Amino acid sequence: MVVIMTVLSRTFYQRNTVDVARDLLGKIIVRKYKNRVLTGMIVETEAYRVNDPACHAYKGKTNRNSSLFGTVGHAYVYMSYGIHFCLNLVSREPECAAGGVLIRALEPLEGIDIMQELRSKDHITNLMNGPGKLTQAFGIERHHDGIDVTQDGELYIIENPACISQNDICASPRIGISQGLEKPWRFYYAHNQYVSKKQSIIYEQ
């Protein structure tokens, strides 16, 4: 059997960051790690736009956040709390200076044994249910900052051949920020066991 893998094109990322964040739900991230293939389905995202105080690009371009200002369809990887890395996908409309989608949680699909090794954890619901956890399970580090995710390589995103229900996508305020709480720019699958946190405030889509 031949599995047709459609890699998400650069134009997919060249749209309003909030729309991209919602549309990334259900897509599959492919990570090639030491001759193994690790995959997971995106179940939780957050949008960060440049004119938004919660966005790293809000105060302008620096060495750390320069990827957010670069070509769409590339990764922005940064270190958080000095402990772990977070993965963003650079996406925005052409007239916008910077923006990206934070990947907050994945449902593990292939290569679960490797993820368990990298995390030193075994339970499947504790492998990728958090932005710092999924980068650890995928072996993603700072040197992946700026990598192109629109072509076959170490890290890229593909369409999901399975039919995913668009009906139970929910939105909520983003997690772990102090400004911009009024914007419902976190998207996740309701009742999915792999999302990072339960939230009391839920907006139906």
Added chain:
DNA sequence: CACCCGATTATCT
């Protein structure tokens, strides 16, 4: 070069 703090997680009780 010192200081501050964060798009978090693990490990308690």
Added chain:
DNA sequence: GATAATCGGGTGT
């Protein structure tokens, strides 16, 4: 549910 751990980047002296 509360809290400690942890450190690189940003800012200002």
